[in-house]
Amino acid sequence: MPHNIAILGSTGSIGTQTLDVISRFPERFKATVLAAGSNVEQLIEQAIRFRPSLAIIADESKYERLREALSPLGIETAAGSAAMADAMERPDFDTVVTATVGYSGLLPTIRAIRAGKQIALANKETLVVAGELVTRLLAESPTRVIPVDSEHSAIYQCLVGEDNSTVSKLIITASGGPFRTFTREQIADVTPAQALHHPRWNMGAKITIDSATMLNKAFEIIEARWLFDITPDRIEAVVHPQSIVHSMVEFIDGAVKAQLGIPDMRLPIRYALGDATRLPSSERPLSLSDYAQLTFEKPDPEKFPCLTLAPYALNRGGNAACIINAANEVAVRAFLEEKISFPQIYTTITDALAAIPFVNTPTLDDYVATHRAAIAFSEEKTGCKMKLR
Template identity: 55%
Template sequence: MQKRKIAILGSTGSIGTQALEVIKANEDIFEVEVLTAQNNADLLIEQSLAFKPNCVVIGNDDLYDKVHLALDSAGIKVYAGAKALEAVVQMDSIDIVLTSMVGYAGLLPTIKAIEAGKHIALANKETLVVAGELITKLAEEKGVNIYPVDSEHSAIFQCLVGEFHNPIEKIILTASGGPFRGKKREDLAKVTKAQALKHPNWVMGAKITIDSASLMNKGLEVIEAKWLFGLKASQIEVVVHPQSIIHSLVQFEDGSMKAQMGLPDMKLPIQFALGFPNRIKSDFPRFDFTKYPSLTFEQPDTETFRNLQLAFNAMDKGGNLPCIMNAANEIAVEAFLQDKIGFLEMSYLIENCMSKVDFIQKPSIDDYIQTDQATRRLAQTLV
């Protein structure tokens, strides 16, 4: 296997740090070419000195001097700002861009990377939620592969290897149910961010953990799956699976089903995406059936957890509505983490924005940008 040079957008986050663990364990296969972070200059410096990338980008311009001073003597080029990020992903030396930035911020760098013909390991689900039609069309035009990193979409992808010629009847995305599974609306009225940040199975960043608690994360994944696998809304189901051992399933036209199973560990889907089509030997913990004598399944409660239904509504209508939903959700989660709104109020805020921001059936990239900005302004006012 020829050595692959990796750019990691968001290297200081949960996915980025785990990706570096995968690369460190496979230094004969992978090499770090670019690292980027928004604000965590200290960890970016530490990572850069350990992995010696060609260059790094710190998104916050105010931190440029600190990073440059620390890395200049090591011969590592340092850049700052959003435009620098969009430029470095186009470097000829990059083989794969791992997009693990959080939220809408990942959209434009991903577009630039695809335009430059770079294959994408996609951990930033918001890119396809906001502009799925545009992204998939561009990737097809440029001959770029998009390898999913989310555990659920990686599971679907793994189930489809060798089956690409066989039509999908439906896919089933599994959800853990988060820390509030089984709770009703009256139970959620006074939950705290500390409670919401305690996910039962996965260790993730704050934004995605809150999204998981509200089931918005599963809603985002539903829309992402539509574009990744070319599906209709009627072909996508969600089932709550508290043990998080079956990561998702595919049902084919003959009724047969395939599932991908394993312990909840993001390093496996990261490694699969970076190494595809090869499975790389690992020392990850192995699953033991005797420790999981019961795997259970239940329907999601979309009356209590409104965000999942809002995502299905946005996917059904299409256009810029998923973009509106995503921008409103990012503001809602930020406000909840800052104790400005309650847990249930996040759904009210998102639904309000979805009904008030101008709908566009066939949005351009400029329409997406303007929609995102307009939604954030409205959402901040509502907060």
């Protein structure tokens, strides 16, 4: 029988690639629940092709269109973020791919953990915002998390068969984004069009801007701390422009293991859906002879100050990372709408950190309140209004 899968964020980059993997292994996987943010037409197309039991659109204004298109096919429909979270308790799937962007992935992931679902985690913000709470819930649940982010999947693969007590350091690679060779003066004047032109990966707008600021690497360091239960001082980032080495693990005997592959998210998706089983690929495999050299360099926190937010958030603890994430969501939108400059993404975040009250031991309600407060503050700061999530 096929393995039943729910996909949160089915119309995004990871979601569409997940459906591509499912289509290649129909005997192994079936998409049972599809959920999207606002792209109702693409969600309808996906539902017609994959025939899930349930299709959910988070944007409630698009619900009538979804219902009219899918109800005649016998496909159940729903709308709203609460419906997405409630769906995590359905008995007709056992694995959920969390591929939504930003804070919106937190509540459904928590509900999935409480329901004992297996999680293919592509939403890094879940652990960035509430890593301590999520790991505590995981300790009380049969849920197992397999990361989908290429960097964390690489670390996960490198740790298979290893004793965690022998791990010395996790080394997370970064492409360096489109501005790796820019000066600070050049970075000050970059445009959204330039920032959206990633040299290696084809991703959604939000994660592409996060890559350009290198805040995504700060988030990945925070996520790795919780995923792999390792102290922050033993996680570092290194710039690797070719994006062939996806991450590395250094061991106490001096050995370093690395996972290599072409920049294609379907590899970590296959690995996660297959429950750490390697499934065959029809794609052209990596050939090292195609690369004259693989280079590595230290990232420059003066050019990319968002990198410094990882050690700050991990050392500060509490709701600090939640504030960073919320302020960044607004700042990225404001930059894309040309309301602020590229460097002001960082200052918007630091201003929010100074303004929003710190909570040392936050509950879920505290995280929700912090997110709302940081969104509201950053909206006022940037003049950019977002639909609150």
